[in-house]
Amino acid sequence: MIQFENVSKQYDNGQIAVKSLNLAIEKGEFFVIIGPSGCGKTTLLKMINRLIHLTDGTIRIEGKRISDYNLHELRWNIGYVLQQIALFPHMTIEENIAIVPELKKWKPEKIQHRVQELLDMVGLDPANYRHRKPKELSGGEQQRVGVIRALAADPEVILMDEPFSALDPISRAKLQDDLLKLQRTIRKTIVFVSHDMQEALKLGDRICVMKDGEIVQLGTPQEIIQHPANDFVREFMGLTKEFEIQRVIQPSLMEESNLQHSVSSQDSLQIILSKLAQHDCLTVVDEGEVVGMITRESVIQFLADDSVTRGDRHD
Numbered sequence: 001m002i003q004f005e006n007v008s009k010q011y012d013n014g015q016i017a018v019k020s021l022n023l024a025i026e027k028g029e030f031f032v033i034i035g036p037s038g039c040g041k042t043t044l045l046k047m048i049n050r051l052i053h054l055t056d057g058t059i060r061i062e063g064k065r066i067s068d069y070n071l072h073e074l075r076w077n078i079g080y081v082l083q084q085i086a087l088f089p090h091m092t093i094e095e096n097i098a099i100v101p102e103l104k105k106w107k108p109e110k111i112q113h114r115v116q117e118l119l120d121m122v123g124l125d126p127a128n129y130r131h132r133k134p135k136e137l138s139g140g141e142q143q144r145v146g147v148i149r150a151l152a153a154d155p156e157v158i159l160m161d162e163p164f165s166a167l168d169p170i171s172r173a174k175l176q177d178d179l180l181k182l183q184r185t186i187r188k189t190i191v192f193v194s195h196d197m198q199e200a201l202k203l204g205d206r207i208c209v210m211k212d213g214e215i216v217q218l219g220t221p222q223e224i225i226q227h228p229a230n231d232f233v234r235e236f237m238g239l240t241k242e243f244e245i246q247r248v249i250q251p252s253l254m255e256e257s258n259l260q261h262s263v264s265s266q267d268s269l270q271i272i273l274s275k276l277a278q279h280d281c282l283t284v285v286d287e288g289e290v291v292g293m294i295t296r297e298s299v300i301q302f303l304a305d306d307s308v309t310r311g312d313r314h315d
Contacts, residue, residue, distance in 0.1 A: 001027035001189050002048060002157065007057035009043050009213075017043040019213040020057070027156075028187045032204035034194050036236070039210040041193045045159055048191065049078045061157065076100055079150030079158040079188075083165050085142045087134040093119075093145055094130040100153040118148035121185070122178060140171035147179065151186065160192040164199070176202055197237055201225070201300050209233055222277040225303075226270070238303035243269040248302050249284055249292040265291060272299065 002025040009018040018040045025031045033041040046052040047059060050066060059066045066074060087096050094115050101111045119126040122144045134142055143163060150158055164172045176199060183190060194200050200207050201221045209217045209224065217229035228234045245265055261279045263272050265286040275282055276296045284292050 001025055001029070001062065002191070003058075003060040003063075004044075005058040005060070007044075007047065007059060008055050009040070009047065009052065010055045017213055018047070018054075021213075021215060023208070023215065023218070025189060025191060027189055030183055030190045030192065030203055030205045031208065032192045032194055032200040032206070033208045033210060034197065034200045034236075035210035035216075037195075038212075040213040041210050042161060044210070045161055045191055045193050048157070048159060049075050049080060072103075076104060076153060077155050077157070079153075079155045081143075081146050081150045081158065081160045081163045083162040085134075085139075085146045087142055087145060087149070089134050092131050092133060093124075093137070096134070096145060097149045097152050099149070104153055106153075114152060118151060121182065122148055138171075139167055140175060143167060143171075143175060144178070147175075147182075151188070156189055158188050158190045160190060162193055162195065165194075165196065172199075179203065197303065198300055201303075209236065222273075225273050226277060239269070243272075244302075245272075245284070245294075248294050248298040250295065250298060252283065252290060252293045263294065269299075 002023075004021050004023040007018060007021045007023075008016070010016045021044070033044060035041050043052055047054050048061075048066070050071060061069075061074075087093075088099075094112075097115050097118060098111045101114060106114075115130060116126040119129055124141065124144060129137075129141075129145075134145070137145065146163065147160075150160075164175050167175065180203060192203060194203075204221060206218060206220055207224055208215055209229075211232055217224055217233050219227075224233065224237060225239070228237060228239055233239075245267075249265075261275070261281070262283040262285050263275060265284055272282070272294060276294070276299060280296050282294045283290055284294055
């Protein structure tokens with residue numbers, strides 16, 4: 001779907017942001033790019049829709065070089081969601097969503113139907129929201145509109161540049177859940193930049209860990225957690241933390257615990273992660289007695305604690 005072939009970016013001041021990078025993002029994939037400040041993740045994202053021009057190499061979408069697309073055509077066919085929500089304050093929610101469909105000369109009836117469909121899709125009642133102005137919405141509601149505005153003209157590719165990082169934790173978690181649910185329905189190719197390891201593990205089909213303009217590791221969340229490529233990945237993903245099993249044990253919700261899917265309270269983090277790659281929930285046994293359970297979500301939360309801002313918000 002999106003192919004990077006020996007792509008490099010060097011700025012006029014001599015800074016090299018991306019170094020001869022090769023990468024393939026599959027159609028319908030939720031692809032997360034993560035890394036510390038200055039690693040090149042935002043530069044990589046913005047090169048896809050030519051907001052930043054590459055220095056060397058080639059980027060292709062569906063086999064066609066992005067330089068061969070008309071610039072307006074390219075950007076109209078790529079949705080883009082920013083951290084700064086960037087809704088036009090003088091326009092209604094309906095008018096904000098309709099911008100690209102109008103530029104593509106859709107018929108008014110089709111646009112109205114699309115606006116209603118998208119608002120319904122993210123749980124915003126069209127009758128109550130379509131005629132409001134952005135200032136009348138909460139931050140989370142505005143960001144929902146930002147997401148569906150990017151979907152309005154039904155693009156195949158959606159670029160998301162830390163879209164939830166400015167929101168409070170509750171709104172952020174809710175929007176992450178909503179986005180996962182939405183993606184199961186629409187199956188778009190989503191390229192998502194984040195500095196939040198927990199977010200990356202939760203959302204990504206695959207995660208691309210970057211450092212100094214290069215890919216350090218690329219794989220599924222389970223692959224990266226179970227087989228980190230080096231000490232940088234271990235530290236960035238929180239895998240060097242001393243594992244305290246008491247912090248992730250939860251009371252068992254089952255009357256009869258499943259001992260087939262169990263771990264010992266003495267097991268290492270790597271053993272537990274390996275088993276959680278196969279099962280969402282494990283029974284914890286201590287000296288033959290069931291003491292609770294561990295879920296994949298609770299361990300990811302443990303790894304993410306105190307590491308939410310390992311990377312900065314700008315590259």
